[in-house]
Amino acid sequence: MKKRVLITGAAGFLGSHLCDRFIKEDYHVIGMDNLITGDLKNIEHLFKLEQFEFYNHDVSKFVHVSGGLDYILHFASPASPIDYLKIPIQTLKVGSLGTHNLLGLAKEKKARIMIASTSEVYGDPLVHPQTEDYYGNVNTIGPRGVYDEAKRFQESITMAYHRFHGVETRIARIFNTYGPRMRLNDGRVIPAFIGQALRGEDLTVFGDGSQTRSFCYVDDEVEGLYRLLLSDYVEPVNIGNPDEISILDFAKEIIKLTNSDQKIVLKPLPKDDPMQRQPNIDKAKKILGWEPKVSRAEGMKKTYDYFKSLSKEELYRSEHKDFKKHIKK
Template sequence: MPKQRVLITGAAGFLGSHLCDKFIQEDFHVIAMDNLITGDLKNIEHLFHLEQFEFYHHDVTKFVHVPGNLDYILHFASPASPIDYLKIPIQTLKVGSLGTHNLLGLAKEKKARILIASTSEVYGDPLVHPQNESYYGNVSTIGPRGVYDEAKRFQESITMAYHRFHGLETRIVRIFNTYGPRMRLNDGRVIPAFIGQALRGEDLTVFGDGSQTRSFCYVSDQIEGIYRLLLSDYVYPVNIGNPHEISIKDFAEEIIKLTGTKQKVIYKELPQDDPMQRQPDISCAKKILGWEPQVNRAEGMKITYDFFKGLSQDELTKKEHKDFAKHIRK
């Protein structure tokens, strides 16, 4: 019996690469796609030798064609860190709108089920705590973070429109802060920023007074939740994240203790529209998917820190991997 085929966009990124691993382990034929603006082929180089894996170097904001049948599509192509989406705001909006439209059209053509990667950022700076899926959010459309927040909100809207109008099988995951190996040290998110500063012997930078909160989910838990949602019958958005909340100030102290460094915490002005609270209500995921996180933060952070500590000096900065060009389909 032929293997089921899945297309994963953003496949060379942090979550995309772990999804490739998951679907290979589940005996799928994986078609990976990435334009490599923020992704890195090093994340998936270990899969190139497999017959059940192929890679397309392609920008999904342009017409997407994949030969043969497709059973599933997972759309994870998008800048996901503030540094990235503030640097390339137009591309961020385009991948959330044009890219999503192209992939929904492909799913319709192939009669494939499609899962869209949304984000907790659709809740903005929330007035409801913890955030559940029925909360509409508190988002500034014209603020600097709006390019990412609104791209994801549009993604959800057009996905539901395709589901209702075309009867397309769709799934929407709202991803809360996730961490683990293969994150980029220079991507501006809390965990790699803190660990990067610790490894360089710098003081840890906290924005605002550090009272803002985040909830961190280890990558293996996130991937399992996504996988279960894809295979479920539930079409509405589902929060996938770890509900254990911690203030940024307290988390900085945890990092100093974990790394055994002697840095101090310094404080800088809070960026515009930075959310003050972030904690998922995962009642829906528990009920619909039978899912909840299994990896506690102490365990997950040790694995993550060991990963970053093991990087060479060259690997601490993003590099092109031109030697993989022969594996890439233009």
């Protein structure tokens, strides 16, 4: 019999690529998503497969899955500022109640569970590059705290279930990831820049552009996550690309990539926006034998080609049109 894996956030950017990977590895995949920020288009190619099933469900409510489970990947959460600042309560609930429900399911099914944590647990870091033993510099009551603290709590309860109940757990600290299926207007750097370039708008850089990010192509990210799940390591592991670049220099790369003549417009930096973001991946190299293979130039070319293929309707769509109708007060 095929091994069975539950993937929450399955209709999202990263979740959908994980579904593809586990289908490729001959698992029976159960996808789950409440479609607040996910899109069924990302997984519609899987619906015809017998080894894939999908449940439209909010994991903040009780989660039931019939039959056995070998693995659970908890990737359900708004992941971009434009999302979690718009739906802060849902963001906190999926990181707390949702994680609690899925850890309980893992305990019941005797399944191994991996949770998607984030580099945002480091906040605006005072240590650079960020290592897994750095505790972070997070504003708990700032606007970004709804995401940062949800993820920090998620890590804490995951380790508690491991220590107290003996649940097999894995924690992935995911750094900026990009590639096809990102939402064009989700507020993150890459889709924001490419969307502006394709629409002929000036590129918006916040602050003076000296803040840095490190971008990992989705195929590399999925490989690192897959290896972490199957490893024997229970503490957090950074999964990201250490190739760091300033946002201003990255904007210039986008202008060159898109062969456009847009200007760069500076706007005030949002509150608590981290000034530096670069993973130390020594642990991933040692434990998982993993490091990124796809260069930023190669990955960005694939990503740009994907966005160019979108329709004009998608290109000019309102930032919140996709999920407003799903939000419940």
